[in-house]
Amino acid sequence: MFKRLFACLLLLVGANVAQANKPLIPAPPQLAASAYILVDAHTGQVLVEHDADKQIPPASLTKMMTSYIVSEELEKGVIKEQDMVNISEKAWRKGGSKMFVKVGDKVPVIDLLRGVIVQSGNDASIALAEYVSGSEEVFAEVMNQQAERMGMQDTNFVNATGWPADGHLTTARDLSTLARALINDHPSHYALYSEKYFRFNGINQPNRNRLLWRDPAVDGIKTGHTEEAGYCLVASAVKRGMRLISVVVGTDSDEKRAAETQKLLAYGFRYFQTHKVYGSDDVLQTERVWGGKADSVGIAVSRDVFVTIPRGGEENIKADLIIDGELKAPLAKGQQVGKVVVNLDGETVADVPAVVAEDVEEAGFFKRVWDSIKRFVMSFFK
Structure with missing residues (x-):
């Protein structure tokens, strides 16, 4: 009972903090225009x-x-x-x-x-x-x-x-x-x-x-x-x-x-x-590439990502990178492999393609075979 009450209190405090951090915005002006x-x-x-x-x-x-x-x-x-x-x-x-x-x-x-x-x-x-x-x-x-x-x-x-x-x-x-x-x-x-x-x-x-x-x-x-x-x-x-x-x-x-x-x-x-959440030159993270001359590649966004937010509300922005499955070579710079979803206070405000930041050429025969074996073995541990 005590643990449950403590958890409820934490949730309540968290909600109050979030509300306290939310910028105050008055109603817009009513204009004398049609x-x-x-x-x-x-x-x-x-x-x-x-x-x-x-x-x-x-x-x-x-x-x-x-x-x-x-x-x-x-x-x-x-x-x-x-x-x-x-x-x-x-x-x-x-x-x-x-x-x-x-x-x-x-x-x-x-x-x-x-x-x-x-x-x-x-x-x-x-x-x-x-x-x-x-x-x-x-x-x-x-x-x-x-x-x-x-x-x-x-x-x-x-x-x-x-x-x-x-x-x-x-x-x-x-x-x-x-x-x-x-x-x-x-x-x-x-x-x-x-x-x-x-x-x-x-x-x-x-x-x-x-x-x-x-x-x-x-x-x-x-x-x-x-x-x-x-x-x-x-x-x-x-x-x-x-x-x-x-x-x-x-x-x-x-x-x-x-x-x-x-x-x-x-x-x-x-x-x-x-x-500005991200620039088109920003590498958000690296992802494993199978069957490529390189084992990993940087992931970026296809364009600069801007969002409109209440002034001072940067801390309420959350961005998620979603990759569409495993990456397999060859990959071309700018090729879409997923998306970046930007949320403000739980509401989606931007949804832009995630792309590879550079070319990844296909590896030679033996490297591709070795990667296939590693993928097969790793599949048992997922």
């Missing part, structure tokens, strides 16, 4: 969300996809930054925000890209769409194909500008997915989103993202506004090695979209952190 989401850019972990899957008109946030596709074409070498783009009458006539190009002008691709990103120019967006795909309509098809490839399941684009149109819809979650792709896939062009001004034809226009002036951690991304969409802002910021992406849509003013975004980012940076 929908919003906060995401860790490294891991994709959602920290805060409200109506993130509600379809909304994206307004000029659409131009994030326009610029992404242009960056893709530039990276592939299909087009070049100094290619001269002829400005059509359709591009020139388009209303709304403008870069102020003229019909018949020939403008470098890179200038038009800045016109899209910094000045939110509808004229620049159409000009690039026509240059890349021949027409804005065909370009919209490419936008939708790219959205599907990214997993933006609730998005449909009708044009390259965000001009109001039936069926031109997205969600806060899908916009966060697009923002991650912008940052991770095209870092050199993503730098354009932090530029505060762009001068063209003698007209110097400021970036409409107020947070570029207010918060040095913010380096993008894009504003949007129409009567139906309200005032919207997709923002990204970096502090202490953590990059957050926020999407705030449907606020009632330019000032409000900035202020509400600041609340969301401040909450994320205050209470969470991006923690």
